[in-house]
């Protein structure tokens with residue numbers, strides 16, 4: 185597949201953490217649930233952007249800043265009104281302190297909330313830098329605001345997000361970045377570092393091109409890990425966890441999120457879901473077989489015929505089955521005993537086999553057909569798609585899409 189969009193730092197991180205999650209987010213475009221901490225971060229970023237968004241000093245007054253904060257406040261994702269009010273007041277206190285710290289030495293930054301686009305190793309990348317300043321020596325300084333409760337020590341020196349911003353900024357402006365920094369708004373503390381070393385930039389470039397290559401090779405395997413999956417919104421849709429959710433829930437979520445597909449897309453989606461359901465059924469069959477054997481083994485060892493779990497009980501019934509390897513000998517014995525008629529009954533598979541035999545007299549076949557009822561069944565078989573190189577387009581024509589028959593010569 186082609187890259188559905190330029191890669192950002194957060195998209196790369198998501199892919200590296202779990203390709204399947206990335207697929208749900210960026211290919212299937214299933215939105216994630218709103219989270220209060222993201223909403224708080226967006227509200228604070230908008231207010232700071234407003235503060236620095238004037239064309240020249242002075243900055244807006246503290247009242248104007250707080251008015252902008254209130255009008256840009258994002259309310260989604262909070263547990264309840266009380267939690268939202270607590271965060272709102274916390275943000276307000278931070279902004280008042282921020283204003284008093286920075287209004288005195290206010291200077292208009294070179295760029296605020298600057299969205300860059302660049303091409304790295306042939307891969308389109310993008311990102312939004314909160315603030316870009318000009319250093320006295322003409323180089324650039326990058327600043328990213330953080331609103332989480334804490335900021336890890338020395339993070340600015342190592343964080344790949346800042347490396348990405350440094351690279352994007354240098355490619356776009358053609359100027360060297362001399363300093364990168366995080367600004368932790370709750371504590372008004374800046375954590376800064378010199379420009380990230382060339383080795384970090386090279387490793388980021390590798391990460392970008394490896395991620396793009398994996399995406400274009402359709403590699404979207406789930407990478408389950410307790411810490412990541414615990415909060416993943418895609419659990420009800422994820423092949424690893426889907427069986428834990430009622431089918432109706434997963435289907436309802438999908439139906440609610442997905443735009444109404446056209447006929448071919450719908451069919452394609454159903455084929456994939458059918459294949460995935462079969463794979464789950466096969467895994468379940470295997471698990472059931474193993475459980476059955478273990479239970480039967482324990483029943484046998486202990487001499488039980490019934491046992492209880494907390495929710496279910498199991499009862500074992502024993503039966504015997506004879507195997508007749510020498511069928512001709514058995515048939516001769518039955519014939520000799522004059523019992524042949526008692527076991528002779530037309531079985532449907534044998535009669536059907538006879539009807540398909542090209543040597544059968546057509547008159548006999550017609551009589552058999554008249555004596556039976558024909559019911560039509562559809563059997564659907566699915567198997568994993570093996571990627572094949574795309575066929576060359578016909579001169580002047582587009583590649584065939586879904587289900588078009590091949591041209592006859």
Ligand code: SF4
Nearest residue numbers: 202406408413416422
């Ligand atoms: S539940 Fe876990 S494995 Fe599945 S998509 Fe989410 S993060 Fe990936």
